[in-house]
Amino acid sequence: MPGTAYNFSVSRLKKIDPILKTQHTMSQKPLSPQDWESLIEDFQHGGSRRYKWSSIPSLLDLALSSILKKDFPLKIHLIIFLEEFSDNFLDFDEHFLERLIDTLKIIIQSPTDNLHITLSLKDQMLVSTTSIFISSTHQFNIIIIESLVEFLLILINRPNHGPDRQTRGVACECLRELERSYPCLLSDIAGHLWSLCQNERTHVTQSYMLLFTWVIHNIVVHNVNVSILNTSVPLVPFNVPQSLLLSDVCSSNSNSNGTNNYNYKELRRAMAFLLESPQILTACGMVEFMAMIIPIAVALELQASLLKVQFFGMVYSHDPMLFHVVLKLYLSFFDAFDGQEGEIARRLMLISKEAQSFLVFRLLALHWLLGLNQLVLSGKGDKKKKPMAFDLMGLSFYPNVFDPLALKALKLDLLALCMESLKSKSDSEMGDSVEKVFEDGIVSVSAYKWLPPRSTETAVAFRAFHKFLIGGSSHFDTDPSTTTTIMESTIFHSLQGMLLDMMLECQKLVPVIVAFVDRLLGCQKHCWLGERLLQTFDENFLPKVVMDYKLASCFPLFDRIAENDTIPPSRLLELLIKFMVFLVEKHGPDTGLKSWSKGSKVLGVCRTMLMHHHSSRLFLRLSRLLAFTCLYFPDLEVRDNARYDY
């Protein structure tokens, strides 16, 4: 609830003598612009550099005096500084805020000379003053807040006035920010704001519209009983509404008895007005506008189809923010968009293909598609909806050759998701195609087969293997999909085959495959898959290994097999014996350290086996291996170690 953070209970009566303050300030030695610059830098840097300025008393007063000095060059810079650190200054008291508002008035009322007093300065002063008011945590003197609001209202009360239109727009933004922080602050004067909004025709009409929309939003969300047609309360002088002064009325009202206090008819008229001309908004303005309109529409139970007709066209826009607005609308009103899922999904898929767009927006489009699918499937809203029309367009997610690898990776994710929807169809019909899609999809990163194992293509390919393999099997305990189903799947079988071929054709990929297996072994839910892969490698890879020095790259795999007590050690031991024989035979003057390093590795695997297998089937072969090594191995250290183990 945004409405709880403020309190207007401070007395209206206190008014500080301005002369006292001025005298106080006069006693300070002013800082030079260079001093200010380094002070600002030190504050931004933080830590000890900031503390060194704490000895200067009345920094804030000094700042305000500098801002008012005619030829002070850093006015805007200094104002922004005060704003940025407003929540850091402990001496942001009423005195200061009063002086601040006086400074604001002086600057706004000074004629613009485009040198010292510029429009930018005026705008910044309005924004920063408002910002400081909102973000200071102190309880405020109501007189001060009323005086700020009143000043802003006077500014905006000149619709269509030419030269100061930008400043009027900024003042609207200030009021909107105040209304956002103190909900219902302006609800009594909503009628005036509406008529200003109707009258304004310059480009700042967006700011008037957003201000009015916020006021309506708060009236509806906080369930306030006011008439927005009635303009009997004058715009100025401005008084904080009585309801806000009493206590936190807004929040208590909203849920008191479930009845609506607000005037339904009037609010619907206001809505009709607001929905008349959204085309005047910028894309950013539209995001703000819809963030307020959606909750109003929900509360007033407006027909969502109206919103759909008005805003659905934005899915054809190339501005990602507008597209996202439609997605939010869709998620809020599932039912009104019945039948439109396919079009949304199609648009997202097309956006991901727009080569002119920045990569990140193409990635976002695919994420949105995945996310929508998930939110819809997880049954947000009352009804379960069917997933996005993946099966219809699944195959258009094949990566293009020039797609950046990041995009290829996400497109492969989507292909994996499509596989999930294919799987739900009858197996005979789709069995082949699952494998085909998998293989075709991987073509785009197939260079992993010959590039160095550290290549990005390899990383993307193995990431895709993982996605295709575990498919839709989530890590929730409640998920009924079992590892057995995955093990029986076509994907698992073809992946198994692929990995085997890969190891035989290209041994340098073995460490990558081991990392892949490790990933599965480390997962509580999918460790069986890793085990099954190791079993397959033991059965089908070990017998086919060619004896040469390159076998070294396979040792990580041997280690994993040795560690796993579900795999009988016989095959591995046979292989290691053969390898030791090979090493002994090949040993010669040019061998260098090879015999030593490879032999030590073999012994390492043997040790791993001893630690993990507690069965007699190990001992016969292991003792043969060690005995052979003791007797014949050319490297003395290895031989000694073997004897020690034996």
Next chain:
Amino acid sequence: MSGSGGGCGGCSIRAIWILNSLDAVVFSRRFPVVEKRWRTACRSENEKVTENSLSYSVFSLFPSDSELAAAFVERKQREGSARGFGIRVSQSSVGSDSWVDDPITRHIIGLYINKEEEGDNNLLWPLILHIKGNYCILILPLVEPRHVKAYARLCQRSDCGNAVGADESLSSLLVDLPSITGAFMVAHAIGDIVAGDAVEPEVLVSASPSVGGLLDSLTGSIGISGISSRAKPVAAPVASSIPSSTAVTGAVAVDAPKIGSRPLDKDTLRTFISSSMPFGTPLDLSYSNISAIKVNGFSSSDLPPADLKQPAWKPYLYKGKQRMLFTIHETVNAAMYDRDEIPDNISVSGQINCRAELEGLPDVSFPLTGLNAAHVEVLSFHPCAQVSEHGADKQAVMFSPPLGNFILLRYQASCGHGPPIKGFYQLSMVSEDKGAFLFKLCLMEGYKSPLTMEFCTVSMPFPRRRVVSFDGTPSIGTVSTTEHSVEWKIVSGGRGLSGKSIEATFPGTVNFAPWQTQRLPSSRSFLGSIADEDSDVETENSNNMVNMEEFIMEKMINDLPPVDLEEPFCWQAYNYAKVSFKIAGASLSGMSVDPKSVSIYPAVKAPAEFSTQVTSGDYILWNTLGKCPSAAAEKV
């Protein structure tokens, strides 16, 4: 979901930082109003924590510039680079972005802030990372504390990683957070200002090379010094918005001018930020509008329209002689294989740029025809356009134009005319340092006037070899070499190629300096540690290599560095020739605008001019005797 008072449905920015190449913060801006909303949300979220001691609290404080920079450096070390690994690799640690295993974590990052008051390792997320020139731009949008918690769970998970379409995922967070999307828009707008290329799309007229931007239309084509938004003469922002064409393609574009060496214009940035998002909530990110307002202001003679509301995106109304200009820009990407088993892949990315010098707030409409023939696949429009349902072959576009140049619509299409350059490129290494090559090309086959090829250059890049000399004479054009490439200019200079096709052949040899093994710093490698730890993995099979070529390739491939995820593949692993060209006269897709069918309401006499420009993007001839990247043909 949207009941949070617009807090989450909208887009607000908590802070902006810009870091230089030394990882020092050179600019920062925070928005205390937004920060206050964040703190309030954290307070109520952390109150729940006491009720349920299992969950943990959210980091509610805000880092100083030095704390942020320290955290950024720490992440860079942990994740190997400023962007990070992006996908889960063996070096990824639990809690890191790459643990989430998603490429978008190279753009949306999390930092762990160490702060005295709240202890170490406080997660700050989501930070939008946009790198432009030498600067890293970080934008922190406002999200709800529960989103940060959800992300923290994703990067701490102990299982093997996300299943597609299941589990709690990054995708559902991203759908739920328009503020992230908005923050990317902010990041790009700021990036353009930092790099000094915030220019409008290019629109061509027959009389002069290009037409200026918004300010020019206000000031009668007299650019205001310093902030003129006149489009660059040749390199249009159109090009700068096409990542593929600006990205370093192999090492072809190494000599492109480096942006980012310019000093940061902090005043311009400060003004832009204050006007575009005064309270941290973006209102308008159009740099040209904002700077026009800053420079020109408004006078009492700037009257709003009598009966219409002036849109926020059109602060000024045009006055003067009325006309409309349309320019179709197309970029052709092609992967030409000349192999039976892999079909060639040619695609056209196009857009219609527009400039409407019309008084008042008129609506403009015209029909788009020939969509079917052009196989136009994507159509997305400028927000000022109203889009009716797509017809099969015909679609009317109606729009209320903004000031200045803008991209009216974008499309993807096939190449209706067939490839402008066909043929093959063969390169064969006859010894370790000598390659024999042959080009046989046909240019503009079947292309009729007015299609004119203004220039055409074929470049053979050898980024990893130094070219010592070359031998051979092309049947047409001239040849030159650079240190790492051979350039063949087929069509150049004033005489374009029009109304006929030409054949061009070029046999020759190229000699390289002896190959030197390049050792990689292992920190850059992707799966480095697992592959490299076995330093005695042999490459001793040089003798059994079938031929010289494979041997050389193998040797060169072994120390190829992994490419960034933003690249389509490892360019350096392949031999290819890249064709650059420019074609004028008509579009290649068949997309066109008939100036006579442009109608304006309320009716006014304004001539419409139309022009086209086709340039090459990645137009690649893969060496038919070597390896080549490919992808399975798409099925729709």
